[in-house]
Amino acid sequence: MTTLRDAPEGVKGAGRRAVANWGALTAGRRMLPDYLICGAQRSGTTSLHRVLARHPDVTPPAFHKGVHFFDSAAHYARGLDWYRGHFPVRMLADRRARTGQARTGESSPYYVFHPLAPGRIARDLPAARLVVLLRDPVERAWSAHKQETGRGFETEPFERALELEDERLDGEVERIRRDPLYQSFHHQHHAYRRRGHYAEQIERLTGAVGADRVLVLEAEELFTPGTDGWARLLDHIGLAAWDPGPMPRANARPSGALPATVREELATYFQPHDEQLARLLERDPTWRR
Numbered sequence: 390m391t392t393l394r395d396a397p398e399g400v401k402g403a404g405r406r407a408v409a410n411w412g413a414l415t416a417g418r419r420m421l422p423d424y425l426i427c428g429a430q431r432s433g434t435t436s437l438h439r440v441l442a443r444h445p446d447v448t449p450p451a452f453h454k455g456v457h458f459f460d461s462a463a464h465y466a467r468g469l470d471w472y473r474g475h476f477p478v479r480m481l482a483d484r485r486a487r488t489g490q491a492r493t494g495e496s497s498p499y500y501v502f503h504p505l506a507p508g509r510i511a512r513d514l515p516a517a518r519l520v521v522l523l524r525d526p527v528e529r530a531w532s533a534h535k536q537e538t539g540r541g542f543e544t545e546p547f548e549r550a551l552e553l554e555d556e557r558l559d560g561e562v563e564r565i566r567r568d569p570l571y572q573s574f575h576h577q578h579h580a581y582r583r584r585g586h587y588a589e590q591i592e593r594l595t596g597a598v599g600a601d602r603v604l605v606l607e608a609e610e611l612f613t614p615g616t617d618g619w620a621r622l623l624d625h626i627g628l629a630a631w632d633p634g635p636m637p638r639a640n641a642r643p644s645g646a647l648p649a650t651v652r653e654e655l656a657t658y659f660q661p662h663d664e665q666l667a668r669l670l671e672r673d674p675t676w677r678r
Contacts, residue, residue: 416470418478420448424494424518424626425510427594428501430584431532432524433608437622438496440633445487447494447628448477455497459506459513462572469513492628499577501590504562505569507597518626519594519603522611525676526585526662527655531647533581542578548651554582582658588665609675612636 424441426434435454442449450456458464458472475495482491494517500506501521510517524532534550537543543550557575564571584590595603604625610618623630667673 415478416473418480419473420476420479420482420491420493421473421514422476422494422517423492424520425500425514426494426496426498426520426522427506427510428498428521428584428590429523429529429587430498430502431529431536432498432522433612434496434498434522436636437520437522437611438494440636441494441628443633444492444623444628444631446490446492448482448485448491449493450475450477450495453495455495457497457499459509460497460499460503460577462570465509466570472513488629492626494626501594502580502584503576504565504593507594511597517602519598520622520625521591521594521603521605522608523587523605523666523674524608525674526582526587526659527647527652527676529585530581530655533584537578542574547581547647550579551581551651551655554579558583582655585659586662588662588669591666591669605670607675 426437426441428434438449438454441447453475456464456472456475464472476493477491479491482493483489485491500510510519530551531547534543534547545553557579561573561576565573565576591603591605604622606618606622610616611622612618619633619636620630663674663677667677
């Protein structure tokens, strides 16, 4: 069966614009997200969004996995009614929900990394529950490079991109903080190492919204059969128990293996950040066990 996500990009783009324009006019009758999947990039956020969208009490936004409201300067400047316009009409969603009380949410994996997103979320969505998925930062960096290359946002080979990262990102966070209308291409697309500084990002997020609103899961806890990650997730975002069946990983990009020397260098680089994460979570991450 053909779905919206399978439509040609031009069709999807026109659909997104139409939904946003009509939605803004009817914002007062629409839902705001009950949950946000905030990242991390290349950790299974797309898969999680698609599985949650099948839950009988969830009505996802039309045409969008993520609206990118809190991490896009242009989108955030359009205001909360524009954002709300992407989500379902409350009355219609509740009618379709199994329990009569629908939930909705979105997934934008840049939220956890963008320096202004946590504060914006805290201000505009004071009740939403947040989910952060983590993955071995070495594998995440390698996977991110494949994605950025495939999308045309990266032209350098992986090792050269790692060498250029500090130069590319120099001063970008400070500029974002000084100028909320500034959108940093390098910060969004070329932070292969820095997006793996998980503890710093989680602490910034929980500091803004409160630790009780943030659930941190490792991808292995969610996608490996027999683990309790799925039950913890549903409980966190207030959804009834439901068996999603097999949960395949979306957006996988096959390629050659990461060279052993690069893997070793990155594992050494991330060790202190993984130790910081272990102290924060009070457990060793699965990739360090």
